[in-house]
Amino acid sequence: MAHPSIVILTGAGISAESGLGTFRDEGGLWAQHRIEDVATPEAFARNPQLVVDFYNTRRAQAHDATPNAGHTALARLQAEYDGDVLLVTQNVDSLHEKAGSRDVVHMHGQLDSALCGACSHRWSAPLKMTVGEACPRCSEPTARPDIVWFGEMPYHMDRIEDALSKADIFAAIGTSGNVYPAAGFVQMASYVGARTVEMNLDPSETVALFEETRPGKASVTVPAWVEDILGQ
Numbered sequence: 001m002a003h004p005s006i007v008i009l010t011g012a013g014i015s016a017e018s019g020l021g022t023f024r025d026e027g028g029l030w031a032q033h034r035i036e037d038v039a040t041p042e043a044f045a046r047n048p049q050l051v052v053d054f055y056n057t058r059r060a061q062a063h064d065a066t067p068n069a070g071h072t073a074l075a076r077l078q079a080e081y082d083g084d085v086l087l088v089t090q091n092v093d094s095l096h097e098k099a100g101s102r103d104v105v106h107m108h109g110q111l112d113s114a115l116c117g118a119c120s121h122r123w124s125a126p127l128k129m130t131v132g133e134a135c136p137r138c139s140e141p142t143a144r145p146d147i148v149w150f151g152e153m154p155y156h157m158d159r160i161e162d163a164l165s166k167a168d169i170f171a172a173i174g175t176s177g178n179v180y181p182a183a184g185f186v187q188m189a190s191y192v193g194a195r196t197v198e199m200n201l202d203p204s205e206t207v208a209l210f211e212e213t214r215p216g217k218a219s220v221t222v223p224a225w226v227e228d229i230l231g232q
Contacts, residue, residue, distance in 0.1 A: 003083025004168030006229070007160075007194075008074065009185055010089045010096070013174020013201055014218040018065045018095055040149050048131045048144075055145040056128050059111040062093035063127060070173065070218035071099035073226040078102060080230055086163045088156075090175065090182055092147055107154040107182065113146035122146055154181060167194040171225070174218050177204030186210060199225060 012020070037043050038054040078085045078101055088105040089096060094112055096104045109115075114125040116135035123136055125145065133143035148154050164170065170189035175198075177183045186196050186209045197212040198204060199221040207213060214221045 003081065004195075005084045005163070005166055006077075006081070006169045006171070007086045007163050007167040007185075007189065008088065008171045008173065009175060009182060010074070010087070010091060010173045011175030011182070012091060013176075014068075014070045014222070015065070015091050015093055015095055016174070016201075017068045017070065017217060017219050018093075020061060020065055020091075020093055020095075035150060039147075040151055042151075044144060044149070052129050052131050052145070055111065055147065058092070059125065059127060059129075059145075062095075062111050065093060065095060067095045067099035068219045070222040071095050071101070073223040074173075075100035077226045077229060084163075086160075088160055088163075088182075088185075090179065105156050105160060107148070107156055107160065109145070109147040109155065111145070111147070114143050115146035116140065117142035117144050157181065160185075161188065164188045164194075165192055167192065169229075170194045170196045171199065172197075172204070172206075172210070173199045173222060175200065175204055177206035197225065 033054060038051050044051045074087060078087065086105065087096060087101055088107055090108050092109055092111045094110060112125055114123050114129060116138060118140040119135060119138040121135055121137040132141040134141050135143060164185060167189050170186060172186060183206055186206055189196055190209065196210045197214060198207055198210040199214045199218060201217060214225060
């Protein structure tokens with residue numbers, strides 16, 4: 001008998017326990033800036049230095065962060081589960097990879113990647129990017145953080161939607177449920193009959209759409225859920 005196909009979506013809540021701030025944190029990095037000033041294409045065109053400095057700070061924080069038990073449990077699930085497990089993240093850190101996860105789908109980009117605004121070439125970002133960095137392929141001075149800003153299309157949507165259309169289990173971990181298209185994934189999974197579970201410190205905006213909820217810290221709820229899956 002085939003093992004159920006699993007799609008997992010992670011959000012800022014799973015990395016918060018590793019010290020990486022979320023939009024909602026008071027006094028954190030996001031609280032010091034308006035989204036319109038640091039997380040849109042227009043902001044980068046208007047004040048590239050501010051945007052580059054902002055992501056340099058985020059990159060340094062992510063570089064120093066350590067995966068927690070939630071990340072480690074998901075890496076274990078990928079390694080030990082006999083069926084398909086697609087791990088999709090809204091996070092731009094690489095904590096899943098640090099924990100040992102493979103083939104992580106970063107729908108909002110990655111802090112440790114740079115993108116050429118002219119030819120779309122990608123390469124490993126230095127810890128500190130500078131405005132006007134040249135692309136190593138086309139030499140245009142159009143490097144930018146490889147981040148999906150507000151108003152831009154998330155990456156890998158075809159692959160994500162295909163996996164959701166075949167999912168038997170869908171889990172959302174540490175997500176707010178108010179950023180689309182990710183907030184609509186539970187509806188897509190439910191439509192094809194997948195079992196759905198939310199693991200969150202606080203209920204998300206879409207909590208009513210899930211069959212099961214497991215409130216609490218990701219470092220506690222995720223390992224317990226993974227044990228349940230592997231024990232079935």
